Amino acid sequence: MLDTAMEIIREQGADALTLGHLAERAGVSKPVVYDHFGTRSGLLIALYRQIDGLQVQALVEALATAPRQLSEVAWLISTSYMTCHRLAGPEGHAVFAALAGDPQMGAVQQELVDGCVAIFRDALAPFSSLPSEDLYQRCVGIVGAAEALSRNMTGGGMDEAAAIGNLMALMRHGIDARET
Structure with a gap:
């Protein structure tokens, strides 16, 4: 049903996605959709x-094999993040906006x-000279920037x-990198 819901958003926009419309497109009864998601918000x-x-999942898998160099880790995080948003397309941001x-x-x-912040922090910690709490706060900003960049990209x-x-x-420049 979630794939069908994304198709509706892709074709008609997020405003067209209702539980009734999803039931019709998915070929199931309305009670099945309501039982599964409860509300439109639950579906979104x-x-x-x-x-x-x-x-x-893509990010964790990529980081599991990452070389221990900041440039490689930053590239893996950035590529995984943007690839996911490219694949989700504008529909992903439409879901959020709805x-x-x-x-x-x-x-x-x-x-x-x-x-997401915790994943970024853990991956970047070996390369940062910042105290843990400061690195966490920087990663909050980096995740916010990643979201803004992905929105601009899509x-x-x-x-x-x-x-x-x-x-x-x-x-690379926001974590107070140290040489490794």
Whole structure:
């Protein structure tokens, strides 16, 4: 059903995604969709979690084999992040925008951002001279910048290579790198 929901968003925009429309397109009864997602917000949150889960999985897999050089780690993080957003396309940001102001989404978004910040912090820590809390705060900013860059990229404001390069530069220069 989530793939069908993304198709609806891709073809008609996020406003067209309703539980009833999803049931019709997926060929299931409305009670099946309502039982599974509860509300439209529940459906959108499930889509957002799916997009995030794919991003986290790709990033964790890439980092597991990363050489121990800052430039390589920054490249892997940046490439994984932007590739995920390119693959999700503008639909990923449309899902997020459709949830703006939703009380449930605030908690979910914070949970997912915290997870991403922790991954960035752990991957960048060997290369930083900052105290752990300072590095964490810098990574909060880097994740925010990554989101802004990906939004600009998927909206056509820059190409993927530029988004990757800019995110890499922010990481390399933002963590108070030490020579390794």
